[in-house]
Amino acid sequence: MLNHKEIFARFRAVIKRELSFMLRRPIYVFSAVFTMVFCSVFFFTLMDEGAPVRMPIAVVDHDQSVISRRFIHELNATQGTEVAMVVPTHQEARRALQSNDVYAFIEIPENFYADLLAFRRPQVVFYVNYGYSLGGNQSYKQLLTMANLASGAFQQEMLKARGKDSQFIDVMIQPIVVNGHMLTNTWSNYAVYLLSTLLPGIFGLVILMLTIFSIGYELKSKTSREWLDTAGHNFHIALIGKMIPYSILYMSIALGMVVMFFKFMHFPLRGSLINMFIYITLFTFAMQAMAVTWISVFPVLRDAVSAGALYGMLSFSLSGFTYPVMAMLPFVQALTYLFPLRYYYMLYVNEALNGAPASMSIPLCLALLAFPLIAVLLQGRLHRALIYQNYPLS
Amino acid sequence: MSVKHWFQDIWFVLCHEMYRIFHDPGVSLIFFGAGLLYPIVYNVIYWNDDVEEVPIVVVEGRSSAASRKFIHDLDATSLVCVKTTTATLQEAKKLVIEGKVHGIVYFPDEFNRNLTTMDDKAHIEVYNDMSTFLYMKNVTAAVNLVMLDTMHGVQMGRYSMAGMVGESAEQLVKAVPYDAVGLYSTGGYSSFLIPAILIMAIHQTLLFGIGMLGGTAREENSELYYLPGREHERAFSRIILGRALAYFIIYFGISAYCLILLPILFHMPHVGNLFSIFGMIVPFLLATIFFCMTLSVFVRKRETGMVVLLPTTLVFVFIAGFSWPHAAMPAFWRYFSYIIPSTFGINAFIHINTMGATIGETLFEIRGLWIQSAVYLLTATIALQVDAYIDKRRKLVEKEEKEGEQNNTSK
Incomplete structure (x- = not known):
């Protein structure tokens, strides 16, 4: 058995060796930091305006009356849409829709005003481009509201003409009101909901690739025996010692990310900042463990990099933060448990959005802590590969 | 060469x-x-094109025919399914936090009275789980659809009480009917x-x-x-x-x-x-x-x-x-x-x-x-x-x- 001093000395040797490797090839550490900084700047400036407001729409005005012009004016005044163009023909509007200049258009029929006055119920038609989901849905919502407001406005005029008082008219034209509340994310900000998981997801991808590379490179350049020698032929000291400098780097990036989200960008946070930091740290450990798993399964750098990339890209879809897991096929739902990002997303929802009790977060933390166990199961395979270097190297 | x-x-x-x-x-x-x-x-x-049947919870202050009809219609949409009913908003919020439901539709006590007496507008409060945008989209769309439908029914009833029936009431309630054409995709x-x-x-x-x-x-x-x-x-x-x-x-x-x-x-x-x-x-x-x-x-x-x-x-x-x-x-x-x-x-x-x-x-x-x-x-x-x-x-x-x-x- 080794005594504490020896273990400590070996760890120090491995860490020192790794640090000198990191300094000799700064491109990899630099690319990790650069990727995170660039992505943060990119996504925050891209989604600067939060929810995409003011979708451009077109109006085909066949009527060209006082009322149709007022309708267009009102439509332009709503906060969700912007009347980018008023065109005389259906074809022109359709062309604008097809070339993506507008997300929807509304067609006001001929004699709209006259028909309205004569109670002939002129019909308006909206055409919505669902090829672009977000823009189309947003425009549709606004147009629907406008059409109902138009009917309401007409009733209002009619009831006024019959001498009804304004209180009565008010209740008559809108007997039911729906008040929407954000239970958790008080911003209703698309950026908050997207970036709070997307950026940690990209971070996880960086960790995965970099960790696979740092181990796989030892195999590729046949330095793995020397690496084991430095650790006194102790596989665990070699592996953990190699991970420590990276873990510290990742924890600092994670800390920066948590501070950026909740302190500088003021993302809603019901629970505590420290808990969020703990969760994202556990997530970084889990991603490192998955990287070790992949290099153990494929102890060849290029194969592990390819496999890790395929796995890493899937985590964005399977974590369920955009498309909910409940809508996936049952066996796909089962697969989602193999992705650390899924647990991080659930922890984020619990802690930051819901302020849920710890009893709900502990099982998820335990799940993240279980990822290293997968790596432990395969450790013999990696250990042998490090000793024999018996896999194709080119 | x-x-x-x-x-x-x-x-x-x-x-x-x-x-x-x-x-x-x-x-x-x-x-x-x-x-x-x-x-x-x-x-x-x-595989599934869109999210369907998002589970929601309904909070009824005082159950009435009107609110029961509303809840039934909500459940009938493919957008949401009413999973359970609770007596208080507190309990409902707990269910959201536990991740069992993804939205709350709350009918205040006066909902039915306001609809029948016309003293005031009837309110419905919707609380959205914001963990995924698609949940909110479904719940909001479902409540609005049923609300518009209920509203037109209520208005028709009121005009008919005032002696306006059939076509002439319809002319007021749906003065500007609309038709939505979704192009190119299902959305x-x-x-x-x-x-x-x-x-x-x-x-x-x-x-x-x-x-x-x-x-x-x-x-x-x-x-x-x-x-x-x-x-x-x-x-x-x-x-x-x-x-x-x-x-x-x-x-x-x-x-x-x-x-x-x-x-x-x-x-x-x-x-x-x-x-x-x-x-x-x-x-x-x-x-x-x-x-x-x-x-x-x-x-x-x-x-x-x-x-x-x-x-x-x-x-x-x-x-x-x-x-x-x-x-x-x-x-x-x-x-x-x-x-x-x-x-x-x-x-x-x-x-x-x-x-x-x-x-x-x-x-x-x-x-x-x-x-x-x-x-x-x-x-x-x-x-x-x-x-x-x-x-x-x-x-x-x-x-x-x-x-x-x-x-x-x-x-």
């Missing part, structure tokens, strides 16, 4: 590149494994996302595959700018064209599979005509191949490309402006997005395949792709020439050093 030889050399480079691709399991895995399988995997993940999540994923799969597998081939060549010390087997004979245009042609032939097949066969197999929108789709595939592949060949010059190691460039995938997806509309994007990023072939590729493909546009109707994107093809062909050539120049200088320096050493030792 005769034209015949020139073409022979291109053919020779093409065959050599094909050989390298098929004898490199890593590249084969990316081109054929990822390029062919990934689109299927994503189709399986997003569902997967029929919107999958077309973009298909283009991204082609774009990124080309990027990583060509990057890997470039890095491998470097590691094997067979420089990219020599004709294979004929070291010392540098040939830029022949090598670039020959290699590009090899990728083009392979990816023409993969593109036909991804962009024509899969949409049919998986019942995605596919209304574009074949001529237009091929008219888009050709410039898209050329632009992407030359773009990737330009970048690959900087890849010095086999795996570096993938390790460093993998996160670009997400940047490219979001900058393309299909999930985050170009209308809501800062001008700088909008112009920046025109550098990347996938931006035009995704939009052109959505226009043609989902919206049935012809080449002429999506000219902006197609023209962009052709311009990119030309520009990146030029940059790929220049990058290779610069690379050759740097290599030459480095070798010269090394040679001088060696000679210097020899001189030193001989002295």
Whole structure:
């Protein structure tokens, strides 16, 4: 058995060796930091305006009356849409829709005003481009509201003409009101909901690739025996010692990310900042463990990099933060448990959005802590590969 | 050099590149494994086009016929399902936090009284779980749909009490009837996302595959700018064209599979005509191949490309402006997005395949792709020439050093 001093000395040797490797090839550490900084700047400036407001729409005005012009004016005044163009023909509007200049258009029929006055119920038609989901849905919502407001406005005029008082008219034209509340994310900000998981997801991808590379490179350049020698032929000291400098780097990036989200960008946070930091740290450990798993399964750098990339890209879809897991096929739902990002997303929802009790977060933390166990199961395979270097190297 | 030889050399480079691709399991895995399988995997993940039956909880202060009808109608929509009812808002919120339901519809005590007496407007409070946007979208849409329906019923009832019945009441309640025509797609999540994923799969597998081939060549010390087997004979245009042609032939097949066969197999929108789709595939592949060949010059190691460039995938997806509309994007990023072939590729493909546009109707994107093809062909050539120049200088320096050493030792 080794005594504490020896273990400590070996760890120090491995860490020192790794640090000198990191300094000799700064491109990899630099690319990790650069990727995170660039992505943060990119996504925050891209989604600067939060929810995409003011979708451009077109109006085909066949009527060209006082009322149709007022309708267009009102439509332009709503906060969700912007009347980018008023065109005389259906074809022109359709062309604008097809070339993506507008997300929807509304067609006001001929004699709209006259028909309205004569109670002939002129019909308006909206055409919505669902090829672009977000823009189309947003425009549709606004147009629907406008059409109902138009009917309401007409009733209002009619009831006024019959001498009804304004209180009565008010209740008559809108007997039911729906008040929407954000239970958790008080911003209703698309950026908050997207970036709070997307950026940690990209971070996880960086960790995965970099960790696979740092181990796989030892195999590729046949330095793995020397690496084991430095650790006194102790596989665990070699592996953990190699991970420590990276873990510290990742924890600092994670800390920066948590501070950026909740302190500088003021993302809603019901629970505590420290808990969020703990969760994202556990997530970084889990991603490192998955990287070790992949290099153990494929102890060849290029194969592990390819496999890790395929796995890493899937985590964005399977974590369920955009498309909910409940809508996936049952066996796909089962697969989602193999992705650390899924647990991080659930922890984020619990802690930051819901302020849920710890009893709900502990099982998820335990799940993240279980990822290293997968790596432990395969450790013999990696250990042998490090000793024999018996896999194709080119 | 005769034209015949020139073409022979291109053919020779093409065959050599094909050989390298098929004898490199890593590249084969990316081109054929990822390029062919990934689109299927994503189709399986997003199998259900849209989210349906989001579980919600209803809080009724005082149960009444009106609120019961409302709840029944809510449950009948495909958007949500009423999972349970609680007496207090507190309990309902707890259920949301536990993740059992994803929205609360709360009817205050006065809901029924207000509807019957007309003293005041009746209120419905909706509390949304914001963990996923699609939950909120469903709950809001369902409540609004049922609300409009109920409202029209209530209004009709009131006008008929006031002596207005039938057509004349309808004329007031629905003075401006509307009809909504959803074009090109169901508005569902997967029929919107999958077309973009298909283009991204082609774009990124080309990027990583060509990057890997470039890095491998470097590691094997067979420089990219020599004709294979004929070291010392540098040939830029022949090598670039020959290699590009090899990728083009392979990816023409993969593109036909991804962009024509899969949409049919998986019942995605596919209304574009074949001529237009091929008219888009050709410039898209050329632009992407030359773009990737330009970048690959900087890849010095086999795996570096993938390790460093993998996160670009997400940047490219979001900058393309299909999930985050170009209308809501800062001008700088909008112009920046025109550098990347996938931006035009995704939009052109959505226009043609989902919206049935012809080449002429999506000219902006197609023209962009052709311009990119030309520009990146030029940059790929220049990058290779610069690379050759740097290599030459480095070798010269090394040679001088060696000679210097020899001189030193001989002295």
